Amino acid sequence: MSAAPTVYDVADKAGVSIATVSRVYRSPQSVREPTRDRVLEAARSLGYVPSGNARGLASRTTGVLGLCFPDYADPDVDAEGAGPDGDGDDDGAVVMLYSDQIIRGMERAARRHGYALLIAASLEGGPESLVAQVAGRVDGFAVLSQTVPTSDLEVIAQRLPIVMLAGPREIDHLDHIEVANADGVRELTRHLVEDHGLRRLAFVGGQESSPDARARFRGFQEACRETGLPVPSAPDLRAEPMTQAEGSRAAEALLDREGPAPEAMLFANDQMAVGALHALERRGVRVPEDIAVTGFDGIPLGRVVRPSLTTVRQPMRRLGEEAVELLVRRLGDRTLEPASLMLPVTVVRRGSCGCGPAGA
């Protein structure tokens, strides 16, 4: 653990030059076998590990891709842990987070291409931020929308490939992947209207600042237009943050409003919808008999709640995989036209809208 051995040490010990040592690692077949063995033996005995930094400096490539995502902090996650089981600490997170899926997708795809993955939740900005730290260490990276100021991205993009994930295309000369938020909600809404014959629909949106939430509402508007329902100009309610607690609150608020109760509540994400299910159960309102409830995301929790949640499933893992593909492709040819993918989503019909197995 003292002074880390370098190529020089290995070269000395093996009686060769540093160039040969380097070649042993970079292109083993170009070194005669006896020589190669001597070098490897020397390396092993010295505890030599090639310095990625030096290698990167000299070859101008790191073999690492990066991902910047928003902080994990998520009220529901930490809340889930403390269930009635007495499962006290926060290891029992039920919600498999968005980011986890993307990380997994990226890791897999990156590995296939021989890259490692550097991840960092975004902190604040500034010259010495984690983002800069990441940017300086990778060959290219993916950024979840809303996590890094676009001004920073503009600067970094001059130096290396960036792909923006999930969210509208903020910088149009960058690669970009999003999911079909509007399409998903539109299709889901039409299902409620056309297949279940519901007409009094309420939509609970998210933060005004969330492009995803806005797109989802837009899908709702489109469906209303297409099915001849009145087109609302804004969500019936907006929740922030988009947690179970807020979902519960929103559901109650909708029930307590003047006029006839809605026949369906559409939520901008699954967590809120699950919260709503709890609230409705407490109020004695039956789902889906009295009211249909839907979410968006396709989190695992939605499958195991009762009734199981009708929702729109996002291909998050695939998002990560496609991100890597895009990066690798661009690293291969920097002159490619910026791509903008829209990943399709799937409407998952389960119990909470009246589909699904009886009793589910």
Place this chain on the structure above:
Amino acid sequence: MSAAPTVYDVADKAGVSIATVSRVYRSPQSVREPTRDRVLEAARSLGYVPSGNARGLASRTTGVLGLCFPDYADPDVDAEGAGPDGDGDDDGAVVMLYSDQIIRGMERAARRHGYALLIAASLEGGPESLVAQVAGRVDGFAVLSQTVPTSDLEVIAQRLPIVMLAGPREIDHLDHIEVANADGVRELTRHLVEDHGLRRLAFVGGQESSPDARARFRGFQEACRETGLPVPSAPDLRAEPMTQAEGSRAAEALLDREGPAPEAMLFANDQMAVGALHALERRGVRVPEDIAVTGFDGIPLGRVVRPSLTTVRQPMRRLGEEAVELLVRRLGDRTLEPASLMLPVTVVRRGSCGCGPAGA
């Protein structure tokens, strides 16, 4: 995206020397404000991003910690996706994997300390493996047991701090964190014997090669000894891989054996136990009335199956956090004695052993 600008370019443009540029980033307060502003402005306009490689080379530190874990491939994960819902693709993974939790724990803790996290699922060995790639790029890293050959670790450990996670201590001069596998099963077993009065217990183990599985069986043996039951010398059955499918098969095999059926089946992990629950239900065997079933791990799935699964919960996220703490501590003082932590586990009593809420 052409030639990436360097300190020299920035220095030129700002009319200072490269040392000043460097100082602006390393210790801003040591540069007078007007100068600093000129430099930052020049950097911004050029799209300058400091090269992590060069910085790392010069300063002999990377600001990155690493994690090597086994490949994600896990039959149950991909199988779960295709439920009766028609949730077709593999985005619906119900099982939040071990590795995900550890990654999350490490990422959080690393960020707190100003580090980024480099992750790589282990591939094969060899000089040019991903492991070597990781080792050369980080200040220290954590390795899940069984993912990297100890011979490689011995070599790498001469150069940087390594902490081994989950598994027995294979190299005694390295930091090491494990989970109290044996204690957990011992306590769980005693619960079954002493609180539920069960005496005919069957234990389903995992691969012979899995130290965790072995430790869990050891805990079972200890409990048998302490409660005066006959001490088995080997698990009643061994399953491999430790999946739901194998769990089902094991449960059926146990039922089909000669002699009186067991009063309890203890599985070496939750996935097998869940598989067993399914098999028992198909056979019309009631849990917990006819037989108790227990697992190990505390995966979220165990909470939502019916009956909910009595198990031993591992603090996986904390494992990641503690790993980072150990690494950071050692980076601060390399002469510290190697530490070996044993994280406590928690017996979670739920429906499948006869505890838990009625009907759960």
Place this chain on the structure above:
DNA sequence: CGGCGCTCTGAATGCGCTTACATGGGTGGG
């Protein structure tokens, strides 16, 4: 047996940055 073409190895240079160390222009005290 000389020379040609190989293959394998060595010497030297530079990648972009950090960091002693040197320098020069203030500042305050004697």
Place this chain on the structure above:
DNA sequence: CCCACCCATGTAAGCGCATTCAGAGCGCCG
């Protein structure tokens, strides 16, 4: 009013490796 000092900045020497260009050794043909 001069000198000792300090602060801001410049100078220069690597950090550990990849890589280019030569040179050395060797086999083979003529």
